[in-house]
Amino acid sequence: MQRPALSTFFTSHFPLMLSFPNAKINLGLHIVAKRPDGYHNIESCFYPIPWCDALEVLPSEKLTFTSSGLDIPGTQESNLCIKAYHLLKKTYDLPGVHIHLHKVIPMGAGLGGGSSDGAFTLKMLNDLFELGIDVPTLQKLAGQLGSDCPFFIENKPVIATGTGTNFKGTALNLSGKYIAIKHPQIHVSTQKAYSLVKPAAPTHSIESILSKPIDQWKDVLQNDFEASVFAQFPEIRDVKNQLYSAGATYAAMSGSGSAVFGLFEQEISLEGFYTFEL
Ligand SMILES: C[C@@](CO)(OP(=O)(O)O)[C@H](O)COP(=O)(O)OP(=O)(O)OC[C@H]1O[C@@H](n2ccc(N)nc2=O)[C@H](O)[C@@H]1O
Ligand SMILES: Nc1ncnc2c1ncn2[C@@H]1O[C@H](COP(=O)(O)OP(=O)(O)O)[C@@H](O)[C@H]1O
Incomplete structure (x- = not known):
């Protein structure tokens, strides 16, 4: 046609x-x-x-x-x-x-x-x-x-x-879970963030970690940007800790930052965070 x-x-x-x-x-x-x-x-x-x-x-x-x-x-x-x-x-x-x-x-x-x-x-x-x-x-x-x-x-x-x-x-489906996100108003340059990380072959694939229940992700599902970004801006690590204290099953920084998110089983309300159902 x-x-x-x-x-x-x-x-x-x-x-x-x-x-x-x-x-x-x-x-x-x-x-x-x-x-x-x-x-x-x-x-x-x-x-x-x-x-x-x-x-x-x-x-x-x-x-x-x-x-x-x-x-x-x-x-x-x-x-x-x-x-x-x-x-x-x-x-x-x-x-x-x-x-x-x-x-x-x-x-x-x-x-x-x-x-x-x-x-x-x-x-x-x-x-x-x-x-x-x-x-x-x-x-x-x-x-x-x-x-x-x-x-x-x-x-x-x-x-x-x-x-x-x-x-x-990936078959990963987080529907029905809740997420809380905070952007701590810190600008992290993606280019600089990459330059601060020493690349390394991972021990476990992300696919294999994600196939486990979410409450087993903590400490194994890692964002390699976190160590250097947290060292530069400890307040971003504080946001992650705040999410775990509030009961998150998993919390991490997204990408090169500086937003930090937490996954929850139940609906939550956290001051300063944007929260919604996935
Ligand atoms: C880190 C990630 C993870 O999803 O996202 P954000 O945190 O930006 O959302 C991405 O890799 C970012 O993607 P994006 O923000 O589109 O990056 P680009 O504009 O392509 O590149 C910005 C700079 O990041 C570096 N860069 C980007 C991607 C990559 N795989 N390797 C790199 O080294 C390069 O120095 C490049 O000049
Ligand atoms: N439509 C757009 N919305 C937001 N940022 C944009 C847009 N177009 C270009 N930019 C530039 O991209 C930068 C950040 O991009 P964004 O994708 O929002 O963040 P990130 O890469 O951290 O996920 C902004 O600081 C801005 O300079």
């Missing part, structure tokens, strides 16, 4: 699209080796969580961008939504769009919020303009925006290896 011209497409379809780019947590994170390109091979479980931004794309004469909610550092051109548009525009005949991002997910937190916005922009433009880009190609494109971006294309729990862009599905 021949695809209609994009201009007629807009007038014949709903000219608006809304999505809710969500955050992720890392359940365990091993930094396995430094690569010749300067990046690191890792092993981690990426798990999507329902803490979301809101992203709207609608027709416009030219590309425009607005945001609300939390202030996003950097220029519009450095925003991953705009980068995603330009990346697709290199290959596809994209008309103008107006992108509005309502920012909720804390930034520089290890929750992948910016990466999610970039990946969701790719998916929305693909759907809206019926570009027909398949999932592996979308993941490759997302990889050009950042290492965390490809995960958000399929957005389901995976064991990630390589630079965090090779995925194996």
Whole structure:
């Protein structure tokens, strides 16, 4: 079937699209080796969580961008939504769009919020303009925006290896558990965090640890960033300890920080933490 011209497409379809780019947590994170390109091979479980931004794309004469909610550092051109548009525009005949991002997910937190916005922009433009880009190609494109971006294309729990862009599905299902998260408002540079860790081959695979009950994860399911980040910012370790004191079955820093999360069997309310059901 021949695809209609994009201009007629807009007038014949709903000219608006809304999505809710969500955050992720890392359940365990091993930094396995430094690569010749300067990046690191890792092993981690990426798990999507329902803490979301809101992203709207609608027709416009030219590309425009607005945001609300939390202030996003950097220029519009450095925003991953705009980068995603330009990346697709290199290959596809994209008309103008107006992108509005309502920012909720804390930034520089290890929750992948910016990466999610970039990946969701790719998916929305693909759907809206019926570009027909398949999932592996979308993941490759997302990889050009950042290492965390490809995960958000399929957005389901995976064991990630390589630079965090090779995925194996996992049956891990935390539905019905509760999570408490705090972003201690400390900005940890991902690049610096990687440079402070000495890579090492792990003794146990994350997949094997995650196959055990959650109450056995403590002390074995490790995030290799924690030691150096906690040494620099002891208050982040305090947040983790606070979660265990409150009865968390497992608590850890997400990614390169500084957000810390705890998993609970029951609904909890903790001052200063954002809590919700998974
Ligand atoms: C640590 C993780 C774990 O999920 O997430 P965050 O804590 O940022 O959410 C990721 O590996 C971060 O992914 P992302 O934040 O997209 O990183 P990128 O923009 O690709 O890279 C930022 C910098 O981190 C370093 N980097 C990133 C990924 C990787 N596998 N090895 C690296 O050494 C590089 O120095 C790079 O210049
Ligand atoms: N749409 C966006 N939302 C948030 N941050 C963005 C976005 N686009 C680019 N950035 C940049 O990415 C940085 C952090 O990205 P984010 O993915 O939120 O954190 P992290 O990598 O720690 O998970 C921000 O400080 C900002 O400079």
